[in-house]
Amino acid sequence: MAKSHDEIWDEWSGLVNMAPKELEDWLETEESKSVGWDSGDGEATGHKSGKRIVEIKQTRKADLSDDQWDHMGKVVGYIKRHKAQGGPDEDMEHSDWRYSLMNWGHDPKKG
Secondary structure (H helix, E strand, C coil): CCCCCHHHHHHHHHHCCHHHHHHHHHCCCCCCCCCCCCCCCCCCHHHHHHHHHHHHHHHCHCCCCCHHHHHHHHHHHHHHHHHHHHHCCHHHHCCCHHHHHHHHHCCCCHC
């Protein structure tokens, strides 16, 4: 059964913990561009997702499109799966695991 917009919003709000400007700045770094699967055009899927997340976070809830809601659900699922894998025991701060999550709007150092 598909989640309601309210369920997606609640999960999204709890998991996407990077502010739009913070995420935009992160996406400009070499670390951000160094992780993830190429989407076929030289840009990683997670990096593209980060750009969409910035747009979504700058949109009022009432104005979100169905496509944006779908992407929010995808982001929630990705973050949950990636977090469940667990990060490295050492140097989590500089790990590909953290960098990937940050491309999807979640900084695990924030909790």
